[in-house]
Amino acid sequence: MAHSEPGPHVSSLLTLRSVSKNFGGLAAVKDLSLAVEPGRIVSLIGPNGAGKSTVFNLITGIYTPSSGTIVFEDRVLNGYRPDLVTAAGIARTFQNIRLFSFMTVLENVMVGRNARMHANLADSALRTPRATREDKTVEHAAMELLEFFGLTRYAAEWARNLPYGMQRRLEMARALASEPRLLLLDEPAAGTNPAEKQALMRLVQAIRNRGITVLLIEHDMRLVMEISDEVHVLDYGEKIAQGTPEEVRHNPLVIEAYLGKGA
């Protein structure tokens, strides 16, 4: 349960080293260090405004860290544009669903694969055999993903017409289309009913079983405790605890952060 800066972890997939992000005078993330080992489900929890989504935005290149480094598979990601982060092997979903509403479900997933495609402008405009072949492959892969997420029958539907729970799934399918090695899920269970939560949990485990490491932001504690291998707790942008779900559950600092002093 090393609280200190993670050493040069050869085995970790993603490493944050003393990462801070300030917005003006406000420190959204303070001196955060964490290491995500491959093949695990790691959760990031904390009260609202603790800086969890900011951490995702730092990893995926929406923000650049004010200080500290983000390393993914020996590559320093600081200053990477979001599209290059995706190309490097990190995909994400969004807390507020951000699907391409007026594109079909299938097209959404096909766009997700953009980072792995090679067709250039001329290929696209002239529909060269190369582009046709690539599109077929992409379509096939996208249909497989839709099947994995139980979305096959919605393939031709506009994304906006999907029920809420299905939209959450589509975001995951779209993210997986880029063949990431690390998947960032930002509150995938938000707004879903208990049955959907169960299904979601199984999906996240199935994703991990495909060899994809998962970093999860989630408010539903039962879900977090059940599926996480490791939990990191943020409060006011700082890490206050980390460990197995069992360890975190009994950590007095965590209880205090969630329930307040004297609870």
Place this chain on the structure above:
Amino acid sequence: MSTMRRAVPIIIGLALLAVPFVDRNAAHISAYADTGMLVLLAFGLNIIVGYTGLLALGFAAFFAIGAYTYGFLASPQFGIHLNFWPMIAVSASVAALFGLLLGAPTLRLRGDYLAIVTLGFGEIVPQVLQNLDKWTGGPDGIAGIDQPKIFGYAFGFNPIPYYYLYLAIILLALWLMNNLRYSRLGRAWMAIREDELAAAHMGINTTGAKLAAFSLGAALAGVAGVLFAAKLSTVSPSGFDFNTSVMILAAIVLGGMGNLAGVLLGATIIGLLNFLILPQASNLVQTLGQWVHLAALQSVDLNQYRFMLYGIILVLVMLFRPEGLLPSAVRQAELHAEQPDDALPEAAY
């Protein structure tokens, strides 16, 4: 896909080929050719506004750049007389370059802000053409522009060969646009339109995709510009003002942005209205005025009301059918027909 749906474009195509044989009025053919010009322009603007969702207002500027490029290089203005056919590609490239020049600094802008900057660009270009009279001929523009020849046959001012040339180019443009729509780039454009941030997270280089949209859209306008200049044998700044930009925008809004069939329909309606129906109707009213000896009717010029008409059309479309006459939903309805899932994507091609 029913055979009906495949047959419709072929029937329309054959009908369009037959038009000059049925309608022998040269003024009518000329109006049809000009409508073809508007179709090309609408295709170009559709890439930028319809697919990529970038509200660009001064689109006629690219049209002007295409026309003047040909005017400079194929007229007595500088004594340069380059061949018409390769000039189509040259002017398209020059317009595309200006598309990049305008696109690059405006990449961060969206919505209203982009509209204002592109509006400014649309105003600047005709102003420059008007005031740089040393080279551009000022308000009078450039006259005596070369007209195309093919296998010894000179087009001259006969509208029929231009009509067929437009048809051929529109067919080619349709093919290109349809390819793009269902390609990696086309999907990237639409993803940017729907949610730029999410698009970037899908690995889309949003900068590159937006510049591609600007330059391809501008290139199509450039092609239309060359044909326009050649058909008229003259260009002047007044043909490329804000009104022209609005007309192109009205065409794609009326038809249904983002849907090729819709854009085609919208541009055809606006084109015919602008180039054929309003001038003809003016004549009719004036003739009527002569018959009933009403001076007021004799001097009516309905052309003066056309922008009021476009305004009314835009307002009505926004009120009653904001998605346009033929929105992309047509395709959606088509896809809803019971088909096995694996056949669905095919229907799109």
